[in-house]
Amino acid sequence: MRLYLEDSYATRFQAKVQRAWSDAEGHRAVLSQTLFYPEAGGQPADHGVLRGEFGEVRVLHVYEEEKAFGDVVHVLSAPIPEGAEVEGEIDWKRxxxxxxxxxxxxxxxxxxxxxxxxxxxxxxxxxxxxxxxxxxxxxxxxxxxxxxxxxxxxxxxxxxxxxxxxxxxxxxxxxxxxxxxxxxxxxxxxxxxxxxxxxxxxxxxxxxxxxxxxxxxxxxxxxxxxxxxxxxxxxxxxxxKHALLQRLALSFSTQPLDLEKPLKKLQEELYALKGENLALKEALVEALLPRALEEKTLLVPAPVLGELAKRLLAWGDGTFLLLSPEGRFALLGPRREEVFQRLKALGAKGGGKEIYQGALPRERVMEALEEVRDGAL
Ligand SMILES: [Zn+2]
Structure with a gap:
């Protein structure tokens, strides 16, 4: 008998265990009557506990053996004996x-x-x-x-x-x-x-x-x-959502419903700065290119390392090593593998095809520069 159909506000009931079994997927029981709602019609199953002389077991899932009129099967955290008297209690909050x-x-x-x-x-x-x-x-x-x-x-x-x-x-x-x-x-x-x-x-x-x-x-x-x-x-x-909006509003010194204006402004500023940043990077690459072509080994800011390496690949003749003060490097040219082995000896990690990229410990940067320079690329 499905007691929840009579009273959907009842939380406790008495019943007898009619059938109980365990298989590879878990322990199960069918009761003489139940308040536990089996998953159906888009509504999830009830959870809760069954108590008896065996102690207390948790009801983890409930389903209908056959749709609409089949027995209601309770999936349990531990086995319970057939014929036992039980008190069931559903998780009311759920x-x-x-x-x-x-x-x-x-x-x-x-x-x-x-x-x-x-x-x-x-x-x-x-x-x-x-x-x-x-x-x-x-x-x-x-x-x-x-x-x-x-x-x-x-x-x-x-x-x-x-x-x-x-x-x-x-x-x-x-x-x-x-x-x-x-x-x-x-x-x-x-x-x-x-x-x-x-x-x-x-x-x-x-x-x-x-x-x-x-x-x-x-x-x-x-x-x-x-x-x-x-x-x-x-x-x-x-x-x-209200708490989130309030926190955001506080950090922008405005009211929750007025947040769009400062956020839009921030977005516009960000786009403008991104454009400016791109232009500055390009200018810096242009300015560094002649020196890189001449000196072959050069200390450059990390943000332009990759772009400068690409230019050297297109314009340069020979092997080039670009290092940033933080230890990032880009290496290209016919002798790149040989130079990479020397960097590896200093703790460098990385790799690549036409351009090797990676990093070496910050404190070895100057050492690496001098050693490669002495090797006269
Ligand atoms: Zn309904």
Whole structure:
């Protein structure tokens, strides 16, 4: 028996272990009744504990042996004996968040249908950022309207009620979503706002699902994927983003909502400086090139090392060694391998093809310069 269908706010229950077994993937048990919700319909499974004479084991995962009507299998941290009496307790904090995500999804799906005629074709409630997939491409204005409508439904504090009707009576009910099961069908009603066939766990009232925040949407499989957050998780997200904006605003001596202006200015300054830096580098390479061609071995600033080496490769004749004060080097020309071996003896590391690049210990730079110079490249 699935006790969560009767009362989604109950957290403890008594049961008997009907079946228990272990296999390569873990320890499992089926109970005479359970409050543990098995992963289904986009809603993740409950976690929690089972207690008994055997002690306490953790419930790590819960699934249906067969879809919809199969036994509910509990995956456990340790084996428990068949026939044992157990007390189960679900992780309420986790379940409540799942119910917030799930109930908010009912509300948002209905709001999207009302605002834009958008039909929900799939949902994912696996993480704090949930998604609903729509069969159509969307207009921004309609999605914003749906978000507002969903939050009005939250503030309206609609009661949420689950009840069963026979398959033959279903045509009398204006369902947002047709049932996936046959026989007695469980319907979930959110005031006069939404009605859908569903076997999941829901909040008592729509107010507990709020706030509902649409984060973004994108084209997906010919339709649209809408990302949203709800309840505590939306509030936590708001807190994290607000704290981040406040820290940023403080460092720019402005208000959170005025941040765009100084950031844009910073970006523009950065682009200007990058352009200036490039021009200076080019000028420096031009200025250093004649000396490098003449002296063959030269101490140069690290930022122009690579570019100067490339010029020498195009213009120079002979073997060249460029060293920066920090120990970076570029080496090219017919005798590069021979010079590289001498640098290696001083602790250099690196390599390459036409241009060898690498570094040697800073304190060996002057030594390397003199030794290679004496070798008269
Ligand atoms: Zn549901």
């Amino acid at each position: 379940r409540f968040r799942h119910m917030q995500r799930h109930t908010a999804q009912h509300i948002l799906s209905q709001a999207l249908l009302r605002a834009g005629g958008y039909r929900t074709v799939a949902v994912s409630l696996d993480g704090p950022v949930c998604t609903v997939d729509l069969g159509e491409e969307v207009e921004e204005e309609r999605v914003r309207e749906a978000e507002a409508l969903a939050n009005y439904a939250v503030y309206a504090d609609y009661p949420v009620r689950a009840f069963y009707v026979g398959e033959s009576e279903l045509s009398r009910y204006p369902l947002r979503r047709p049932p996936k099961v046959r026989g007695q069908v469980r319907l979930v009603e959110i005031g006069d706002f939404d009605l859908a066939a569903c076997g999941g766990t829901h909040l008592k009232t729509s107010a507990q699902a709020g706030p509902i925040k649409v984060l973004r949407w994108e084209r997906y499989k010919g339709g649209t994927r809408v990302h949203f957050m709800a309840g505590w998780e939306a509030l936590e997200d708001y807190h994290a």
